[in-house]
Amino acid sequence: MGAPLALVDCNNFYASCERLFQPALRGRPVIVLSNNDGCVIARSNEAKALGIAMGEPWHLIKEKYWREDLVVRSSNYTLYGDLSARVMQILKDFTPDLEIYSIDEAFLSLEGFERRLDAHARHMRATVLQWTGIPVSVGIAPTKTLAKVANRTAKKDPVSGGICALLTEAEQTAALSRLEFTDLWGVAGRLATRLADIGIVTPLHLRDADPRFIRERFSVVLQRTVLELQGTPCIPLDQVSPDRKSVMASRSFGQPVLTMEELRQAVGTHTARAAEKMRRQQLATTGVVVFLHTNRFRPDLPQYSPSRLIRLPVASADTARILQASLRALGDIYRPGFRYVKAGVLFPELVPEASVQGDLWTEADAPARKELMAAMDALNHRFGRGTLAFGGSAKEAAWHLRRDHASAPYTTDWRHLVRVGGPSR
DNA sequence: TCTGGGGTCCTAGGACCC
DNA sequence: TCTGGGGTCCTAGGACCC
Numbered sequence: 001m002g003a004p005l006a007l008v009d010c011n012n013f014y015a016s017c018e019r020l021f022q023p024a025l026r027g028r029p030v031i032v033l034s035n036n037d038g039c040v041i042a043r044s045n046e047a048k049a050l051g052i053a054m055g056e057p058w059h060l061i062k063e064k065y066w067r068e069d070l071v072v073r074s075s076n077y078t079l080y081g082d083l084s085a086r087v088m089q090i091l092k093d094f095t096p097d098l099e100i101y102s103i104d105e106a107f108l109s110l111e112g113f114e115r116r117l118d119a120h121a122r123h124m125r126a127t128v129l130q131w132t133g134i135p136v137s138v139g140i141a142p143t144k145t146l147a148k149v150a151n152r153t154a155k156k157d158p159v160s161g162g163i164c165a166l167l168t169e170a171e172q173t174a175a176l177s178r179l180e181f182t183d184l185w186g187v188a189g190r191l192a193t194r195l196a197d198i199g200i201v202t203p204l205h206l207r208d209a210d211p212r213f214i215r216e217r218f219s220v221v222l223q224r225t226v227l228e229l230q231g232t233p234c235i236p237l238d239q240v241s242p243d244r245k246s247v248m249a250s251r252s253f254g255q256p257v258l259t260m261e262e263l264r265q266a267v268g269t270h271t272a273r274a275a276e277k278m279r280r281q282q283l284a285t286t287g288v289v290v291f292l293h294t295n296r297f298r299p300d301l302p303q304y305s306p307s308r309l310i311r312l313p314v315a316s317a318d319t320a321r322i323l324q325a326s327l328r329a330l331g332d333i334y335r336p337g338f339r340y341v342k343a344g345v346l347f348p349e350l351v352p353e354a355s356v357q358g359d360l361w362t363e364a365d366a367p368a369r370k371e372l373m374a375a376m377d378a379l380n381h382r383f384g385r386g387t388l389a390f391g392g393s394a395k396e397a398a399w400h401l402r403r404d405h406a407s408a409p410y411t412t413d414w415r416h417l418v419r420v421g422g423p424s425r
Numbered sequence: 426t427c428t429g430g431g432g433t434c435c436t437a438g439g440a441c442c443c
Numbered sequence: 444t445c446t447g448g449g450g451t452c453c454t455a456g457g458a459c460c461c
Contacts, residue, residue, distance in 0.1 A: 034430075036427080038429050056428090075429090186460080188460085189458095221458095248431055254427085295428090296428090305456090306455095309453070344430090
């Protein structure tokens with residue numbers, strides 16, 4: 001068993017942020033809505049108590065709640081981003097071994113604090129609250145999946161004081177027995193239905209399942225969940241966030257859009273936004289996908305959800321060059337007569353901007369390919385001929401390896417595969 | 426009339442290539 | 444009675460996460 005991990009999660013984050021600058025909202029039900037005020041994306045405890053569900057379309061429920069004391073806010077992501085950064089900075093002062101998992105969550109290694117976990121967690125929680133006003137919950141356990149369980153338990157249990165540690169099997173069993181099945185990290189509706197077919201309907205059933213059976217019947221992803229529930233860490237703490245593999249910008253229109261001119265405008269803005277986001281991370285794209293959607297909630301209307309990928313001759317981070325490709329893609333897929341409600345732009349395969357110099361990046365890629373070929377030969381030699389049928393896609397090679405060798409860690413990076421699967425070099 | 430946005434991984438089928 | 448096979452890339456869609 002490794003050192004204990006903590007998952008620190010801000011309570012009802014967006015709703016808490018909104019409350020921060022308006023203390024009058026304390027004790028009142030508060031919800032935050034998504035873009036275009038479409039769906040409910042955050043709820044204070046009081047709003048949850050009213051029965052408002054996550055993701056509920058606002059227009060369907062506003063009639064029902066207008067007479068309640070409900071406070072409704074449009075989302076303000078700049079504010080949430082700023083507050084998130086402040087919370088994370090405070091957590092970093094408690095341990096340098098920290099992975100920012102999302103805008104409102106971080107995993108922390110508690111190595112070295114084993115003998116005073118509780119006091120340490122209480123101190124963290126109090127400091128974040130005092131300095132930012134944001135309440136957080138802390139879950140402590142030997143694996144990330146169990147830390148998620150602990151965090152949820154801390155939130156649910158009023159006497160926990162916002163902190164829950166699940167270090168012994170008895171504590172873990174007790175916590176798991178109080179959880180809904182789909183409360184588990186990685187188990188949502190569809191998977192729960194499929195698991196129910198074979199009699200697995202509670203968190204404890206899943207923990208006590210045979211990981212190898214789960215992998216054969218389901219996937220390596222779910223197998224990791226089982227192992228982690230059993231206390232075996234499978235998902236390491238990622239302190240350095242890896243480069244994004246793709247970047248997307250998309251928006252729903254307020255009303256249906258019919259003309260090419262309106263779509264060109266939208267695709268233009270999305271391209272510019274995505275390109276900015278990409279440049280901020282010092283990446284460049286090898287292509288651009290443009291996609292459109294008609295209204296899927298109106299099956300009575302004609303449906304059309306096309307997408308088109310245009311490859312760039314050379315990876316680029318230049319908005320003008322990418323825009324040219326975007327508009328060409330849009331021209332390919334646009335069909336008049338449909339009522340479009342959403343448009344988006346996706347840069348699907350990003351490379352470091354520094355590797356792009358004129359058209360040299362494809363050249364620079366050649367030695368890497370050669371190394372990859374050699375690595376695959378080595379893997380085939382070790383595991384038997386044909387283990388990896390490899391042409392050019394590291395993604396597919398990784399998939400083969402995971403399928404055929406349960407022991408291979410979950411990765412799509414072939415360099416990693418070489419280290420874990422190949423002969424020592 | 427009004428149903429989010431941004432990610433990751435996986436699967437399947439068809440076009441195309443040698 | 445038989446219709447090649449192995450491979451890549453693309454489109455489309457499903458599942459999960461926050």
